Amino acid sequence: MRISLLLLSLFLLAGCGTSQVGTVGSGQTAVVKTIAMMPGGGVLADAVAKELAARGFKIVDSATTSSMLARLNLKETETSRPEGLSKLRDQGVDAILVVSGERGYDNQPQSASARMTSTRNGALIASVTWQNAFGGMRGSIADHVMRKGLSQAAIEMANELASHVTRA
Secondary structure (H helix, E strand, O other), X not given: OHHHHHHHHHHHHHHHOOOEEXXXXXXXXXXXXXXXXXXXXXXXXXXXXXXXXXXXXXXXXXXXXXXHHHHOOOOHHHHHOHHHHHHHHHOOOXXXXXXXXXXXXXXXXXXXXXXXXXXXXXXXXXXXXXXXXXXXXXXXXXXXXXXXXXXXXXXXXXXXXXXXXXXX
């Protein structure tokens, strides 16, 4: 009887304990070698960039992207326009990646999103949303055990993004 209750409890906790990842892709796999990280994504964007680099992509970090935009006389808002995309493509950038996230009550990531856009045609390559796991009451031991940290969030997001591209 105790074993049955223990197993039932574990299944219930595991049921609500997984993070949620949603992905929208273009339906076609894009060829991408170099990804420029857009400024403003913070440590989550840096973690996603690190994970994508570990999967073989060449990453232009957000500081270098900022310098590149200044050198090209582009504002961030102009990067989604055809002439901005063309200038980035001329610099060897295949895609731009915008990452944003929100911290939860425990300073772990609560939710995040990432959008990868092709510099070739401005089309969406992939868009990922991520939501942290939960278990039991907020702040409880069960909740603490189920929630994922920055590294795990970045791994899950990078896996989803990478599944929509072919490395050049």
